[in-house]
Amino acid sequence: MNFTDTIAAIATPIGEGGIGIIRISGPKALSIGRHILRTPKSGLFSTIEPRRVYYGYVVDPEQEVTLDEVLFFYAPKPRSFTAEDVIEIQAHGGTLVLSKILQQVLRSGARLAEPGEFTMRAFINGRIDLVQAESVIDLIRAKTDKAHQLALSQLNGRATRYLQQIESNLYQILVNMEALLDFPEEGIPDLEKARIQTEISQIIEKLQQMLATVDEGRKIREGIQITIVGRPNVGKSSLLNALSQEEKAIVTDIPGTTRDIVDVQLQLRGIPIVLNDTAGLRETDNPIEQIGIQRAEQSLEQSQFILAVFDISQPLNDEDRFVLQRLEGKKVLVVLNKADLQHRLSLDELSGYHLGDPVLVSSLTGEGIERLEQRLVEEIGVGNLQVDDRPMLSRLRHRNALETAIEALQSFNFGLEQHQSEDLLAVDLRSALSAIGEITGKNVNEEVLHGIFASFCIGK
């Protein structure tokens, strides 16, 4: 556990439109800010004064690519929310843009904040009093324990086996090195450095490929994935807003407004949930809308639970049936929206799909929303949560760990070229493995010890 490094996260709920805030807190906040922020004339900020709002751009300094036009301000410690140095960047809010900026911040030396970590730091640094702290402690309890278990329990599927294979190859190398270091004169074979260098290069490549599979615009997932589907304009976004009681998705009556996936993190009766609002599912010629629909279908595939929304004020049409066909074999709760309008939908036809009892709601009046929450909690029933099979790299934290591992392995190979001694090479290999261990849950010291005795005949 480390509370003295620099953390960053998207501090506002992610949604299309409006403004999104990236918050960076910790000793490196200012230097990271300087690194990625540019003046309107694309220069570096020579001075960044405390508590002044600046206008400029966030760039990827290596590629010299502009990511977004932003406002930002700097609050030095202790007069900030966390009582640490804080930089807040207000950007244009789109999921894709915000996550790109966040990734740039993380590449520049920050670590992704754990859930509730900003508040926790505020508390640690004495910015929050004890009354407020009680709730923070609950949050820490719930989040850290659950998140930890979740992180481990989500380890399955092909991607994981792939990573574990890489991990086990790395351990073979490390164990050989460590046995050499700890047991001189025991006839342990020397390292075949050329072969190891090739192997590490291949591993670096594999890890880079894994990174590349991450869909850049993917959400930060920290809870049970629930996808809302339905044909365009049945009121999915307004349902999402009603559930989260905030304006997050763009709600209009122009069909096809939601083109990307919009996430909302919320707690339903104590269960952390990520609601994914998707583009309306339908056949379309509009290429941009098609992309949105593709993503929606992906999200549908990977989701642990589905809220299927239909408009009760309209009879089922072909577009609805298009949606219904995609729900077979999934955990689904059917929601009939717009209950405040006249009911024209045939319940008989719907029941032919065997999707269970529908819930009647009106996002507009709020009628039935509480009942929906109740049903959702029952249906999800934390106990029978299906652990999914999606590639784990949808988690930004995992992405970070892999980036750290790649960097360490590159440094390892550089060290090999430079003929560095094994004790120093081990530093890099250990830090690569400890980064991967954040995903797989393995402890380097224990694995090494076990590996040495399993692999070599030690003992004079």
Add this chain to the structure above:
Amino acid sequence: MQQYEVIVVGGGHAGCEAALAAARIGVQTLLITMSPDTIGAMSCNPAIGGPAAKSHLIRELDALGGAMGQIIDRSYLNIRTLNETRGPAVAALRAQADKRLYQAEMTLAIERQPNLQLKQGLVTEILVEQGRAIGVGLKSGRKYFGKTIILATGTFLGGQIVMGDVKYSGGRQGEPAAIELSESLKRIGLELRRFQTATPPRISCRSIDFTRLSPQPLQRLEWGFSWNGLKEIREQMPCWVTTTTRKTVEVIQSNLHLSPIRNGAVSGKGPRFCPSIDRKVLKFPDKTDHLIFIEPEGRSTEEMYLLGLTTAMPESVQEQILATIPGLEHAEIIRPGYAVEYDCLVPFQFYPTLESKRVANLFTAGQLNGTSGYEEAAVQGLVAGINAARKVLGQKPLVINRSSSYIGVLIDDLATKGTDEPYRMMTSLAEYRIFYRLDNALHRLGEIGYQCGTVSESDWRFRQGLLNAANELEQFYQTTKVRMDASLWTELKLPPPNRGYRLNELIIRPEITEESLLTYYPEIAKYPLPVRQYVWNELKLEGYLNRQRSDYEEVSRLEQIEIPLHFEYNRISKLSQEGLALLNHIKPLSLGQALRIPGLSEGDRALLYIYFNNSQGAA
């Protein structure tokens, strides 16, 4: 009625260091041993150091004022460096000991130490009053009273010797075990378990065919284990190397049913890193060429030790095994190999100060605490001795932090994680290995040793000289501009640079060795070796050290945040029941230690962090 301040039970490596440390600090100390003839005995391999972390332990022990380093530096048969090419963090030393000389030197040190009295006796009982140890009772009926008691019983506590299917009471071959003491410890509430260890046969030198063996090369070293300097011994005695053969493996395989690991004669857990040849054959049946080192045991004995051939098979099988090994075909066994099973403490019964949680003023050290090895025992003895003395003097206990040294790693592992096999120090057990080197042990611990009173004034003056010289040399590297004349660069096979370099920048390049610099900067050579090594490694490793430094410093900071001895954890609301139980069992003394407790949930760790990090200074 005689009243002492510290009573040490046991004259092995832990007991000796404990008694010397307490007496040096200036408290009245009594060392009770069954036999004053076997003080500092090397019951197994007559060697100090070897595997990397063991030499580190001794340099650290020496920095803290321990005796083992100085004594081996005067009583070695040969001394060598190991692992030199593997890097500065794991470079190690190994000394073959003249075991009788070592014992004699240690006995003299004990006998001559002011404030320390040596006494023969068999302790059968720990006297406890109102939860505090107050003295010991002897077999003779005599009682000695002390303000603190240190137990360092080694393999003697409930010791049983095993050879084949023969099993009988004994602490070391030919010496009685301490039986009643086990019962006494159970009565006062300590929980015991069984561990075992074993040793190879010793053979007569004249029965070895040396023409079939190769000697290990000898080295002449400038510096040994102690910071005070190495005694030069001109005629070193080498160790010899041979290997087992296919026939050896066959003999062992056909006799495995007689091995204690198979016939059930041994129930205790043995060390994984020091398996018997039986176990090696069992586990790696395809390997036939196990290395065997034939090592002299001293100048005044013909006995030779067979490193790598540990076994507790019946003596007749041991003879058959030897007959299959080149050079040992006609070996005469003087002492057959055997195993010994003994009582030691179930984990988590002592604090990192080595004081018992159950019985106040009672300290434990060495094999009793679940470790294996002379070096591991010695460092615990020293820490127990220092803390017993400090308790008598009403001073704050000394906790050697995990972030300071291998000593800290060892004690923290025992106190926080426990061990289910005899624990041996290895460099891979330390998270920040490149910070714990042989060359910087004095920088890490010297001041602590001096403050404790275990390092004498005259030793400290000398050691301060080393520390100051290191500063001076470091400055020299950091301020000296590299000469631009071509010859240096030609020799280094590098193009002359286009800007001015300082020496410390130059030496970061991996191809630069100290030797290559000495021609151009002969002033470096005037510094003693440990000073040069320290400065060289600090500067050379700077990049790697800096990469780990912030993590390392954070870990060190958490070690400094103390948790009061009898802290009531239910004061921290929301800690889980499991967390509470763990914390009350381990009773950590620092936040750093608490956060390392295995099985503590992330949430509980966060709560502890927040609570103690916030209340630091306020509590």
